[in-house]
Amino acid sequence: MNIHKRLLVPVPNAACTGVPTLLSGRLITPYMYLITMAFRTRFAPSPTGPLHLGHAYSALLAHDRARAEAGEFLLRIEDLDSARCRDHFEAQIYEDLDWLGIRWDGPVLRQSEQTQDYDAVLSDLTARGLTFSCTCSRSDIRAALAAPQEGALPLGPDGLIYPGTCRGRVAQGDTADEALRLDMTKATAVLPDIFYYQEVGEDVPATITVLSQTLVASVGDVVLGRKGQDAVAYHLACVIDDARQGVSHVIRGQDLSEATQIHVVLQQLLGLQTPVYCHHRLIRDATAKRLAKRSDAQAIAKFRDDGMSPQDIRRLVGL
Numbered sequence: 001m002n003i004h005k006r007l008l009v010p011v012p013n014a015a016c017t018g019v020p021t022l023l024s025g026r027l028i029t030p031y032m033y034l035i036t037m038a039f040r041t042r043f044a045p046s047p048t049g050p051l052h053l054g055h056a057y058s059a060l061l062a063h064d065r066a067r068a069e070a071g072e073f074l075l076r077i078e079d080l081d082s083a084r085c086r087d088h089f090e091a092q093i094y095e096d097l098d099w100l101g102i103r104w105d106g107p108v109l110r111q112s113e114q115t116q117d118y119d120a121v122l123s124d125l126t127a128r129g130l131t132f133s134c135t136c137s138r139s140d141i142r143a144a145l146a147a148p149q150e151g152a153l154p155l156g157p158d159g160l161i162y163p164g165t166c167r168g169r170v171a172q173g174d175t176a177d178e179a180l181r182l183d184m185t186k187a188t189a190v191l192p193d194i195f196y197y198q199e200v201g202e203d204v205p206a207t208i209t210v211l212s213q214t215l216v217a218s219v220g221d222v223v224l225g226r227k228g229q230d231a232v233a234y235h236l237a238c239v240i241d242d243a244r245q246g247v248s249h250v251i252r253g254q255d256l257s258e259a260t261q262i263h264v265v266l267q268q269l270l271g272l273q274t275p276v277y278c279h280h281r282l283i284r285d286a287t288a289k290r291l292a293k294r295s296d297a298q299a300i301a302k303f304r305d306d307g308m309s310p311q312d313i314r315r316l317v318g319l
């Protein structure tokens with residue numbers, strides 16, 4: 001049986017949104033079923049450091065938009081990287097958002113509590129023959145790409161375009177560093193030849209066209225998961241959770257704009273509704289460098305300790 005089809009339960013009377021919700025039994029909560037919203041967005045930080053101005057901008061933008069649309073604003077904690085995530089950073093996220101005046105609707109979704117569902121979808125894609133097992137190191141990939149060509153190596157939305165070395169290989173067992181990749185060639189055989197998604201930028205709305213035949217060259221065999229702990233890759237977890245949470249609008253930074261192609265491909269393969277995407281400008285520091293998570297000097301908590309108000313933060317990020 002097709003596992004994701006079993007998990008996919010349309011929200012009753014959701015004619016206004018058409019947003020399906022990926023649910024497993026333990027995740028069914030009344031608010032998911034009974035309230036159908038035309039607009040639902042989310043903020044999805046990782047507790048690997050303090051929230052900084054860039055996060056504040058993203059969260060405030062999504063929150064303000066949800067309130068303006070009389071919609072919902074959800075909070076998701078992307079805590080799958082257990083080596084880097086810390087409880088005190090998660091606690092700080094709640095504190096910072098609260099201080100900024102941001103209230104979230106419904107329960108917080110913590111990705112570390114959803115691993116069974118990610119595994120089920122990975123197993124499903126594997127059972128459908130859409131994955132292969134890969135043991136290539138980063139330097140293996142660089143070497144394979146460098147051999148047939150000169151100059152710059154082909155770069156896609158998820159890093160170097162995988163050269164296909166292990167394509168067709170089946171899982172060898174419990175090799176520690178084994179990655180499960182999407183076989184994009186096989187995926188394109190089941191994807192529609194052409195599909196679309198909506199991008200609502202800070203300028204004008206646009207319909208983005210994806211041609212299946214270009215995906216092997218432009219996106220390649222992206223990693224969906226790895227053996228062992230923290231098994232699922234960011235892109236797959238993100239897509240599953242956006243569907244599970246019934247997100248109608250994804251509002252996030254421009255740094256994830258390119259990755260949207262991967263997300264839309266996965267939604268097509270899993271039979272999930274594609275949300276509307278909005279990729280906002282990135283907040284940069286005085287040297288025009290994108291704010292890294294580690295730039296603690298820009299941490300919300302630091303501004304607060306220095307006596308700034310939430311209104312000051314809004315002004316700083318241009319809201």
Ligand SMILES: [Zn+2]
Binds near residue numbers: 133135136165167
């Ligand atoms: Zn490989």
